[in-house]
Amino acid sequence: MSCCGPNPGYEEIDQVSRLVSARLAAFLRTLRDNGFAVGLHEGQDAASLMTAGYAKNPSLLRSAFKHLFSARKSDWERFDGLFDAFWLGKRARSRSLTMGSARAASNPSLKSLSGHRPEPRTASDGAMDQIPSADGADNNRSGEGRMEGASRADNLAEVDFRKIADPAQIEQAHEAAARLARAMRTRLTRRDLARRRGYRLDLRRTIHGNISHGGVPIDLVRRQRKTKPLRLVMLLDASGSMSMYTGVFLRFIHGVLDQFREAEAFLFHTRLAHVSDAMKEKDAARALDRLSILAQGAGGGTKIGESLQTFNRWHAARVIHSRTVVMIVSDGYETGDAALLGREMAALGRRCRRIVWLNPMMGWEGYAPEAAGIKAALPHVDLYAPASTLNSLAALEPYLAKL
Amino acid sequence: MRDRKEIAERLAASGYIADAELATAISLMLMLKRPLLLEGEAGVGKTEVAKALASVHTTELIRLQCYEGLDQSAALYEWNYQRQLLSIQAHRGDNPDAVEDQIFSEKYLLERPLLAAIRRDKPPVLLIDEIDRADDEFEAFLLELLSDFQVSIPELGTIKATTIPHVVLTSNGTRELSDALRRRCLYHYVDYPDVDREARIIMARIEGAGASLALQIARMVEGVRKEELRKVPGVAETLDWAAALVGLDVRDLHEAPETVHETLMCLLKTQEDTSRMTREVTGRLLGRVA
Numbered sequence: 001m002s003c004c005g006p007n008p009g010y011e012e013i014d015q016v017s018r019l020v021s022a023r024l025a026a027f028l029r030t031l032r033d034n035g036f037a038v039g040l041h042e043g044q045d046a047a048s049l050m051t052a053g054y055a056k057n058p059s060l061l062r063s064a065f066k067h068l069f070s071a072r073k074s075d076w077e078r079f080d081g082l083f084d085a086f087w088l089g090k091r092a093r094s095r096s097l098t099m100g101s102a103r104a105a106s107n108p109s110l111k112s113l114s115g116h117r118p119e120p121r122t123a124s125d126g127a128m129d130q131i132p133s134a135d136g137a138d139n140n141r142s143g144e145g146r147m148e149g150a151s152r153a154d155n156l157a158e159v160d161f162r163k164i165a166d167p168a169q170i171e172q173a174h175e176a177a178a179r180l181a182r183a184m185r186t187r188l189t190r191r192d193l194a195r196r197r198g199y200r201l202d203l204r205r206t207i208h209g210n211i212s213h214g215g216v217p218i219d220l221v222r223r224q225r226k227t228k229p230l231r232l233v234m235l236l237d238a239s240g241s242m243s244m245y246t247g248v249f250l251r252f253i254h255g256v257l258d259q260f261r262e263a264e265a266f267l268f269h270t271r272l273a274h275v276s277d278a279m280k281e282k283d284a285a286r287a288l289d290r291l292s293i294l295a296q297g298a299g300g301g302t303k304i305g306e307s308l309q310t311f312n313r314w315h316a317a318r319v320i321h322s323r324t325v326v327m328i329v330s331d332g333y334e335t336g337d338a339a340l341l342g343r344e345m346a347a348l349g350r351r352c353r354r355i356v357w358l359n360p361m362m363g364w365e366g367y368a369p370e371a372a373g374i375k376a377a378l379p380h381v382d383l384y385a386p387a388s389t390l391n392s393l394a395a396l397e398p399y400l401a402k403l
Numbered sequence: 404m405r406d407r408k409e410i411a412e413r414l415a416a417s418g419y420i421a422d423a424e425l426a427t428a429i430s431l432m433l434m435l436k437r438p439l440l441l442e443g444e445a446g447v448g449k450t451e452v453a454k455a456l457a458s459v460h461t462t463e464l465i466r467l468q469c470y471e472g473l474d475q476s477a478a479l480y481e482w483n484y485q486r487q488l489l490s491i492q493a494h495r496g497d498n499p500d501a502v503e504d505q506i507f508s509e510k511y512l513l514e515r516p517l518l519a520a521i522r523r524d525k526p527p528v529l530l531i532d533e534i535d536r537a538d539d540e541f542e543a544f545l546l547e548l549l550s551d552f553q554v555s556i557p558e559l560g561t562i563k564a565t566t567i568p569h570v571v572l573t574s575n576g577t578r579e580l581s582d583a584l585r586r587r588c589l590y591h592y593v594d595y596p597d598v599d600r601e602a603r604i605i606m607a608r609i610e611g612a613g614a615s616l617a618l619q620i621a622r623m624v625e626g627v628r629k630e631e632l633r634k635v636p637g638v639a640e641t642l643d644w645a646a647a648l649v650g651l652d653v654r655d656l657h658e659a660p661e662t663v664h665e666t667l668m669c670l671l672k673t674q675e676d677t678s679r680m681t682r683e684v685t686g687r688l689l690g691r692v693a
Contacts, residue, residue, distance in 0.1 A: 037582050037585065037586055039586055041586075042586070045435050045437075048435075049431075049434075049435075052434065060407075060427065063423075063424045063427040064427055064431055066424070066590075067424075067427065067428045067431055067439075067589040067590055067591055068431065068435070068589060070590040070592075071582065071585035071586060071588075071590055072442070072585065072590070073442060073576075073592050075590070076590060076591075076592040077592075203484055204476055204481070204482070204484075207482070207484055207487070207488075211503075214491065214495075313631060317633075318575075318576050
């Protein structure tokens with residue numbers, strides 16, 4: 001069977017394209033604004049589709065464009081709404097995504113860290129802590145919040161994130177979190193590469209290398225399958241009680257996603273959002289912008305159990321394999337059903353290799369895991385660690401390296 | 404769009420019950436000469452699409468199953484080393500250049516799926532199955548092949564495609580594919596079929612499944628999929644179950660609730676799911692099936 005109809009001549013394309021190209025270009029822009037990866041080539045194909053007769057039938061055109069412009073499931077699901085909104089003038093909810101970016105700034109919990117909390121207290125009682133506690137060097141000093149001179153960067157590592165109020169320092173802390181993520185990644189991969197020694201014969205290279213011996217295999221070349229890299233799945237609590245920490249953890253996650261070849265990130269408060277794609281934006285500020293749209297409702301209550309249920313049901317099979325570490329960053333203040341949280345944690349534990357629970361509040365003096373949520377979750381957690389300072393994040397690395 | 408209609412008809416004739424948009428996808432594939440990327444949960448029938456496509460074009464289906472560590476020698480070509488070694492031994496003492504020319508000729512080349520697909524007389528359907536299982540490096544290599552349709556073999560030179568195959572890629576989403584590959588392809592998301600389509604699939608595939616039974620089975624499966632299961636049953640499981648029911652002479656699900664419950668293991672593949680699907684749950688689901 002040959003292809004659809006005769007190829008439109010160039011003149012014809014030219015004529016029609018003058019009519020539609022303006023609108024088509026605007027449509028492509030809309031798609032790009034909505035995160036579609038649409039290139040020049042797709043634009044040309046779209047124009048030739050329109051001249052080939054697809055333009056006469058809107059539903060056919062929509063279906064054709066959908067195949068052409070979508071690149072992943074989320075695109076596929078949103079496309080019809082966008083198409084209808086643009087070409088048929090229907091109101092679609094997806095459209096609000098483009099305008100949502102303006103709202104980003106009004107979402108304080110994601111973008112700012114400033115805030116006032118009760119005075120900090122020190123030292124933790126690590127319940128099952130296997131990490132040398134970074135909090136040993138207590139963070140009383142952090143009280144003054146503003147450090148001077150060369151020691152500033154070092155000190156920042158010890159400062160509880162809550163105590164950083166100066167915008168410049170916030171930026172520094174963010175940078176440090178991103179750097180930390182990068183450094184962790186580099187060191188973790190290097191370990192893998194050093195281990196590469198072969199057990200299987202590479203026949204092709206062996207023969208090739210022995211042509212000079214008349215084909216008699218004297219020097220053997222071996223090969224080995226690459227070891228699977230560790231995959232990191234992060235679930236970040238973005239609820240009100242965590243608002244002081246969300247910003248810096250987002251930066252950390254952004255750094256990790258950028259560097260780890262296999263990492264996925266989710267955000268949850270009263271519901272769960274998959275944010276890996278938004279976070280893949282190279283520019284951190286833009287990534288956060290895109291994120292704040294996804295995270296609308298952040299800063300409210302926390303339904304950890306329900307969010308985990310959603311995760312287990314819809315995402316776990318896809319993002320978790322046998323070498324996956326799930327990292328949950330949350331204070332464990334569950335406003336939903338604590339029993340459900342326990343059940344879902346058990347289900348999650350069965351799937352993945354390790355569950356790491358980072359609790360910023362653990363750095364506070366006198367904090368004990370008494371909230372019903374954290375109590376229900378702890379039995380299923382492999383590592384429960386504080387995460388209120390940069391050092392406590394850095395202390396995670398040796399643990400991850402061992403897996 | 405005469406061709407679209409024709410494609411839909413041929414799909415139906417081949418026994419594949421397509422959703423409306425698939426015909427569009429296939430006609431676009433032909434028109435724009437782009438590969439088709441199919442994504443969807445395991446068991447929704449992505450591979451079947453490629454098979455159906457092959458029968459629409461009445462052409463050969465060449466399949467490359469991807470796995471981690473898949474490399475050129477398994478995907479593209481390989482020299483027949485045993486024969487080469489034998490030949491070297493047999494021609495010992497001959498002019499070495501002549502021997503080399505001989506052992507690196509077509510005769511000693513083993514075609515693997517990718518090379519085979521571009522050297523046929525009639526364009527075959529090339530199914531690259533579960534591309535997400537192969538690693539990034541292979542994906543990059545594949546991308547190059549899909550845009551140039553030529554292969555360079557160092558010892559032999561460049562081999563240009565005699566035909567451009569119809570390429571179908573499938574992915575289960577175990578790994579995020581690169582944007583470059585996604586851009587290159589047309590995208591089609593394959594979802595679980597709706598009740599009506601699934602019923603038609605059952606009728607087409609299972610001999611002896613009447614319309615009313617097929618519809619009941621499809622409704623029941625739809626209900627089961629909405630339960631919280633660790634492994635959601637796919638179309639293949641539905642067909643297994645339908646075959647089991649037909650084999651056990653069930654005409655109406657309501658008449659044999661016990662058999663229904665006992666044969667549900669065709670759909671449920673983990674112990675946890677089986678224990679979750681108690682008699683009460685089955686009864687409740689059955690109650691909703693008209």
